[in-house]
Amino acid sequence: xxxxxxxxxxSTVERETxxxxxxxxxxxxxxxxxxxxxxxxxxxxxxxxxxSHPDDAEHYIKSIQLYDGQTLLAEANFPPGTLGGTGQKSxxxxxxxxxxxxxxxxxxxxxxxxxxxxxxxxxxxxxVEAAA
Amino acid sequence: xxxxxxxxxxSTVERETxxxxxxxxxxxxxxxxxxxxxxxxxxxxxxxxxxSHPDDAEHYIKSIQLYDGQTLLAEANFPPGTLGGTGQKSxxxxxxxxxxxxxxxxxxxxxxxxxxxxxxxxxxxxxVEAAA
Amino acid sequence: xxxxxxxxxxSTVERETxxxxxxxxxxxxxxxxxxxxxxxxxxxxxxxxxxSHPDDAEHYIKSIQLYDGQTLLAEANFPPGTLGGTGQKSxxxxxxxxxxxxxxxxxxxxxxxxxxxxxxxxxxxxxVEAAA
Amino acid sequence: xxxxxxxxxxSTVERETxxxxxxxxxxxxxxxxxxxxxxxxxxxxxxxxxxSHPDDAEHYIKSIQLYDGQTLLAEANFPPGTLGGTGQKSxxxxxxxxxxxxxxxxxxxxxxxxxxxxxxxxxxxxxVEAAA
Numbered sequence: 001x002x003x004x005x006x007x008x009x010x011s012t013v014e015r016e017t018x019x020x021x022x023x024x025x026x027x028x029x030x031x032x033x034x035x036x037x038x039x040x041x042x043x044x045x046x047x048x049x050x051x052s053h054p055d056d057a058e059h060y061i062k063s064i065q066l067y068d069g070q071t072l073l074a075e076a077n078f079p080p081g082t083l084g085g086t087g088q089k090s091x092x093x094x095x096x097x098x099x100x101x102x103x104x105x106x107x108x109x110x111x112x113x114x115x116x117x118x119x120x121x122x123x124x125x126x127x128v129e130a131a132a
Numbered sequence: 133x134x135x136x137x138x139x140x141x142x143s144t145v146e147r148e149t150x151x152x153x154x155x156x157x158x159x160x161x162x163x164x165x166x167x168x169x170x171x172x173x174x175x176x177x178x179x180x181x182x183x184s185h186p187d188d189a190e191h192y193i194k195s196i197q198l199y200d201g202q203t204l205l206a207e208a209n210f211p212p213g214t215l216g217g218t219g220q221k222s223x224x225x226x227x228x229x230x231x232x233x234x235x236x237x238x239x240x241x242x243x244x245x246x247x248x249x250x251x252x253x254x255x256x257x258x259x260v261e262a263a264a
Numbered sequence: 265x266x267x268x269x270x271x272x273x274x275s276t277v278e279r280e281t282x283x284x285x286x287x288x289x290x291x292x293x294x295x296x297x298x299x300x301x302x303x304x305x306x307x308x309x310x311x312x313x314x315x316s317h318p319d320d321a322e323h324y325i326k327s328i329q330l331y332d333g334q335t336l337l338a339e340a341n342f343p344p345g346t347l348g349g350t351g352q353k354s355x356x357x358x359x360x361x362x363x364x365x366x367x368x369x370x371x372x373x374x375x376x377x378x379x380x381x382x383x384x385x386x387x388x389x390x391x392v393e394a395a396a
Numbered sequence: 397x398x399x400x401x402x403x404x405x406x407s408t409v410e411r412e413t414x415x416x417x418x419x420x421x422x423x424x425x426x427x428x429x430x431x432x433x434x435x436x437x438x439x440x441x442x443x444x445x446x447x448s449h450p451d452d453a454e455h456y457i458k459s460i461q462l463y464d465g466q467t468l469l470a471e472a473n474f475p476p477g478t479l480g481g482t483g484q485k486s487x488x489x490x491x492x493x494x495x496x497x498x499x500x501x502x503x504x505x506x507x508x509x510x511x512x513x514x515x516x517x518x519x520x521x522x523x524v525e526a527a528a
Contacts, residue, residue, distance in 0.1 A: 002199045002240060004136070038480060040489070055495075057321030062204070062343060067134045070249030072194070073478045076490070077341065079326060079378055082469045084434060084495040093436070094472070095491035099451075099480040108134060114343055117202030170348060172357070187363075189453030194475060205346045208358070209473065211458060211510055214337045216302060216363040225304070226340070227359035231319075231348040246475055266463045266504060268400070326468070331398045334513030336458070372398060381466030 004110070005119045010050075024051040024091075025116055027064060027109035029124045035100045038131040043073075044095040045109045052089035053113070057081060061092040065110040073098050073107075080114075100128045136242070137251045142182075156183040156223075157251045159196060159241035163258065167232045170263040175205075176227040177241045184221035185245070189213060193224040197242040205230050205239075212246075232260045268374070269383045274314075288315040288355075289383045291328060291373035295390065299364045302395040307337075308359040309373045316353035317377070321345060325356040329374040337362050337371075344378075364392045400506070401515045406446075420447040420487075421515045423460060423505035427522065431496045434527040439469075440491040441505045448485035449509070453477060457488040461506040469494050469503075476510075496524045 007026040010019040027045050035041040045064050047053060053061055057080040065075040074096040083090035092111070105126040111119050139158040142151040159177050167173040177196050179185060185193055189212040197207040206228040215222035224243070237258040243251050271290040274283040291309050299305040309328050311317060317325055321344040329339040338360040347354035356375070369390040375383050403422040406415040423441050431437040441460050443449060449457055453476040461471040470492040479486035488507070501522040507515050 002202045002242075038484070040479075040486065042491075044491075057344060070134045071246070072244060072475055074472060074474050074490070076470060076472045076492070078470050079468055080321060080344070081378075082494050083436075085497060088434070088495065090436065090495050093493045094470070095438075095440075096472070097489045098478050099484065099486050101481060110134075112204060114203075114345075170352070172347075172354065174359075176359075189476060204343055206340060206342050206358070208338060208340045208360070210338050211336055212453060212476070213510075214362050215304075217365060220302070220363065222304065222363050225361045226338070227306075227308075228340070229357045230346050231352065231354050233349060246477075266466045266506075334398045335510070336508060374398075376468060378467070 002117055005117065007119070007121045020051045024048045024053040025111065025113050025119045027111040027119060027121050029066075029107055029109050029121060031107070031124065031126065033126055035105065035126050035128045036131060037101055037128050038099060040097045040099055041126075042095050042097050043107060044093065045111075046091050046093040047111045048091040052091050055081060055083040055088050055090055056086050059113070059115045061111055062114050063112045064092060064094055066096055067108045067110065068105045100126070103128050134249055137249065139251070139253045152183045156180045156185040157243065157245055157248055159243040159251060159253050161198075161239055161241050161253060161256045163239070163256065165258055167237065167258050167260045168263060169233055169260050170231060172229045172231055173258075174227050174229050175239060176225065177243075178223050178225040179243045180223040184223050187213060187215040187220050187222055188218050191245070191247045193243055194246050195244045196224060196226055198228055199240045199242065200237045232258070235260050266381055269381065271383070271385045284315045288312045288317040289375065289377055289380055291375040291383060291385050293330075293371055293373050293385060293388045295371070295388065297390055299369070299390050299392045300395060301365055301392050302363060304361045304363055305390075306359050306361050307371060308357065309375075310355050310357040311375045312355040316355050319345060319347040319352050319354055320350050323377070323379045325375055326378050327376045328356060328358055330360055331372045331374065332369045364390070367392050398513055401513065403515070403517045416447045420444040420449040421507065421509050421512055423507040423515060423517050425462075425503055425505050425517060425520045427503070427520065429522055431501065431522050431524045432527060433497055433524050434495060436493045436495055437522075438491050438493050439503060440489065441507075442487050442489040443507045444487040448487050451477060451479040451484050451486055452482050455509070455511045457507055458510050459508045460488060460490055462492055463504045463506065464501045496522070499524050
């Protein structure tokens with residue numbers, strides 16, 4: 001409360017409108033599975049893969065957060081209208097760059113739609129190799 | 133994932149350190165139970181009631197969000213050090229002002245500690261009366 | 265670049281539409297002129313005094329920041345529609361609570377309108393008395 | 397007030413410490429000079445080119461904002477410690493993706509250091525071609 005909606009593999013979903021609804025709201029993490037300690041590591045988060053979300057002022061993707069376990073690494077905030085504006089659809093996308101320590105990261109992302117609330121993705125495991 | 137920790141009534145908790153841990157991380161909503169549609173309605177969110185949280189640069193309360201159901205109403209972000217700084221303890225607190233429509237609100241708050249992650253409180257129900 | 269618009273005393277402005285334009289975009293700080301070191305000190309920032317701003321999805325007050333000199337103390341972010349929504353006018357308002365150290369603060373606020381950019385107010389001087 | 401520090405071409409600056417100070421705080425925009433209306437356009441903002449900034453909890457780069465003229469396009473917020481942490485230096489960097497309309501953009505970026513305040517760069521002009 002607020003509910004956090006979780007991604008469901010849309011290939012298991014039958015109804016086209018539901019596939020679209022889930023996909024266009026879910027954040028997806030794109031990054032390498034191996035990082036190097038002390039070296040900048042790019043992590044892209046995109047909301048939607050096959051489907052796109054409106055960018056209307058009354059209904060848009062407002063923010064994307066990136067976590068490593070319980071720890072917030074970075075967040076991006078968007079005003080409405082910067083992804084094409086009224087009547088357009090797009091996929092909010094941001095690339096953060098983190099410098100990992102430790103030996104692994106467990107990345108998750110959280111996105112927020114002004115009409116349909118919070119959405120999170122399954123964690124992405126990253127192995128962090130010691131600096132050379 | 134990230135886990136959202138939920139407030140537990142600390143009178144039911146035995147260990148003093150656990151009472152302290154739960155209380156100092158939980159957001160508490162203070163507001164009237166009745167609002168008037170179209171009229172500014174103040175909602176205070178304070179992190180902690182009986183206990184206080186460090187404001188060290190490595191460990192502080194970074195943000196407070198206020199939701200009505202799934203809908204984000206407002207959020208506040210704090211840098212470290214503005215609640216007394218290293219070695220001090222305090223309770224992050226912010227008063228938002230929303231102008232409700234509809235007939236009721238179901239307010240919840242989410243706070244984020246840079247060491248202990250996300251915390252939420254039980255919802256507060258507010259009845260919204262029609263404008264005179 | 266971006267320009268930061270500064271408040272101008274509207275009693276010196278002749279045209280009513282210009283008075284309205286300046287007032288409804290300018291952040292105003294309300295706080296005591298004396299604070300106590302180590303004690304929570306409330307600072308209210310309200311955008312507009314005599315005039316109000318739309319809260320339309322395409323045109324609303326998105327954020328308020330509070331600075332002490334060059335140092336950010338706190339910031340609040342608002343989605344559109346939480347101050348009454350389309351066709352309504354209101355004044356965005358938030359009360360932060362800071363715990364001052366030092367001997368004085370020089371507070372300023374910055375607000376952002378999604379159509380008319382950044383606005384700041386004149387600094388408010390606060391004397392900080394030593395803790396008893 | 398707060399002052400917005402502006403980038404100065406560091407090849408014109410003599411003192412090495414001043415070169416370092418200016419470079420490590422200034423946001424730099426990297427993007428193509430031509431965009432296509434309705435098509436996602438990546439814009440990278442990096443704080444520092446030749447020099448790097450601490451990522452200590454008491455002293456780090458907290459945020460990066462991207463503007464087109466007076467209009468905020470996107471902002472990123474960082475907690476301390478995600479660029480290597482205490483004793484490390486790095487360059488905060490984020491890639492936003494905007495979908496331009498209109499015929500040109502005039503991009504600027506604003507970065508905030510928790511010790512040395514706000515910094516902006518010179519505008520980058522982007523020509524926006526009509527969608528095919």
